[in-house]
Amino acid sequence: MDNTPLLGNVTLLQGSRRFFFAVTPKETSFSKPGDVPDYLNEAVPFFLGAIALEYILAFLADLPRARLNDAFSSVSARVYSQLSRIIVLSAELALYVFVYDNFHLVTLPWDSPWTWYFCLFGVDFFYYWFHRAAHEINILWAAHQVHHSSEDYNLTTALRQSVVQQYITSIFYVPLALAVPPSIFWVHVQFNLLYQFWIHTEIVRCLGPLEYIFNTPSHHRVHHGRNPYCIDKNYGGTFIIWDRIFGTFQAETSEKIAYGLVHPLASWDPIWTQLCHFSHIWKTFWETSGVSNKLSVICKGPGWTPGSPRLGDPADLPEIEYPIQKYDNSLSFCGTMYVLVHFAAAIVAYQLLIARKMEMTQLHVLGVISYFLYTISSFGALFDNKWYAQYMELFRCLLFLIVDLFLSSQNLDTGVLPSKYIGMIRGIFIASALFWITGSFMSTKNTKTE
Numbered sequence: 001m002d003n004t005p006l007l008g009n010v011t012l013l014q015g016s017r018r019f020f021f022a023v024t025p026k027e028t029s030f031s032k033p034g035d036v037p038d039y040l041n042e043a044v045p046f047f048l049g050a051i052a053l054e055y056i057l058a059f060l061a062d063l064p065r066a067r068l069n070d071a072f073s074s075v076s077a078r079v080y081s082q083l084s085r086i087i088v089l090s091a092e093l094a095l096y097v098f099v100y101d102n103f104h105l106v107t108l109p110w111d112s113p114w115t116w117y118f119c120l121f122g123v124d125f126f127y128y129w130f131h132r133a134a135h136e137i138n139i140l141w142a143a144h145q146v147h148h149s150s151e152d153y154n155l156t157t158a159l160r161q162s163v164v165q166q167y168i169t170s171i172f173y174v175p176l177a178l179a180v181p182p183s184i185f186w187v188h189v190q191f192n193l194l195y196q197f198w199i200h201t202e203i204v205r206c207l208g209p210l211e212y213i214f215n216t217p218s219h220h221r222v223h224h225g226r227n228p229y230c231i232d233k234n235y236g237g238t239f240i241i242w243d244r245i246f247g248t249f250q251a252e253t254s255e256k257i258a259y260g261l262v263h264p265l266a267s268w269d270p271i272w273t274q275l276c277h278f279s280h281i282w283k284t285f286w287e288t289s290g291v292s293n294k295l296s297v298i299c300k301g302p303g304w305t306p307g308s309p310r311l312g313d314p315a316d317l318p319e320i321e322y323p324i325q326k327y328d329n330s331l332s333f334c335g336t337m338y339v340l341v342h343f344a345a346a347i348v349a350y351q352l353l354i355a356r357k358m359e360m361t362q363l364h365v366l367g368v369i370s371y372f373l374y375t376i377s378s379f380g381a382l383f384d385n386k387w388y389a390q391y392m393e394l395f396r397c398l399l400f401l402i403v404d405l406f407l408s409s410q411n412l413d414t415g416v417l418p419s420k421y422i423g424m425i426r427g428i429f430i431a432s433a434l435f436w437i438t439g440s441f442m443s444t445k446n447t448k449t450e
């Protein structure tokens with residue numbers, strides 16, 4: 001069983017080990033960055049399997065389960081940040097290679113386990129400082145808050161990533177480029193991200209002595225809490241030792257953690273999720289008087305107000321009200337099925353796009369990406385029960401059919417969907433367009449309590 005390749009040459013055992021960083025330097029050292037496997041994309045089937053398993057275990061253990069609207073919002077954020085990588089290559093790697101090629105001071109051998117271990121701690125050390133800055137500097141928080149905007153805490157939360165964050169982390173990793181070869185760096189950046197997937201869960205409560213060294217689900221739950229005792233704590237990626245050394249460690253207590261932002265987002269709109277805090281800073285910047293205060297709005301903590309300490313006054317943090325209220329606008333059964341079918345079609349097409357991006361023209365890729373972005377926004381509007389959602393969907397279905405008709409009349413392959421699926425996909429889009437034309441409406445149920 002363990003030797004059966006699931007995707008490419010990744011076996012079940014290999015794929016599972018990678019999540020826990022249980023890999024050896026020998027099997028993950030390469031001379032050139034181009035030789036480094038795309039560990040994150042290879043992990044996609046394992047992500048999905050783990051999410052399904054967590055859902056079942058949460059059901060059996062009577063723990064909070066992933067909600068479709070929230071999971072949709074997290075997966076959308078992931079798609080957005082991945083798509084930006086297709087357009088603007090991987091920023092971490094591009095900047096790193098540039099600095100290494102031009103400015104490196106020593107050349108650590110790529111095939112030495114010492115280089116590998118040095119880089120393991122190096123990447124996590126700089127990740128700690130990136131992450132701490134992302135919480136303590138308002139303009140960086142505007143990017144990172146996307147990850148914290150979920151009011152749930154489960155494996156799907158790990159997928160909720162900011163589009164701009166990767167460009168910020170790349171700057172923090174630059175000092176490593178003075179010595180560590182890009183190939184080894186690239187392996188560790190990917191494993192650091194992979195490791196951070198499985199710690200987003202309520203299923204694992206305590207890992208005994210491992211809690212002293214590693215960033216665990218328990219430590220990271222505290223990091224995601226909006227309870228006053230959780231704010232600005234536990235920034236580590238793989239290790240928790242940096243928090244213990246630099247004084248930002250906080251162990252989990254018996255107080256029930258309320259997840260999410262201090263001022264909840266209350267929207268499933270994926271574009272607004274990415275932009276809301278930038279807009280908030282822009283408004284506050286102009287409302288605040290005095291040059292030094294304006295600069296503080298950008299550079300001090302998100303909770304800072306004139307006259308308060310750099311990271312804001314802890315007394316200003318609202319206490320948690322129980323039972324915890326979550327934003328929970330959602331769809332009828334029919335609407336849910338609709339989004340599931342279309343979302344599955346979009347995700348399949350998205351995976352195919354990544355696999356085939358080299359064969360497609362730049363314009364083709366841009367066109368398909370714009371359509372994806374529009375699709376996700378349209379689903380967000382459906383979940384939020386916006387009045388214009390049905391018009392967005394009608395336009396989306398018609399646009400697909402028109403482009404499809406045009407490509408077929410030109411005898412062109414759509415380049416994204418294999419021809420054997422196109423009949424089925426066409427059927428779904430025609431039925432959907434008719435559904436919106438006949439003006440069927442979605443029902444809504446509002447905020448529920450946990």
Ligand SMILES: [Zn+2]
Pocket residue numbers: 131135144147148223
């Ligand atoms: Zn964070």
Ligand SMILES: [Zn+2]
Pocket residue numbers: 147158200220224
């Ligand atoms: Zn997290």
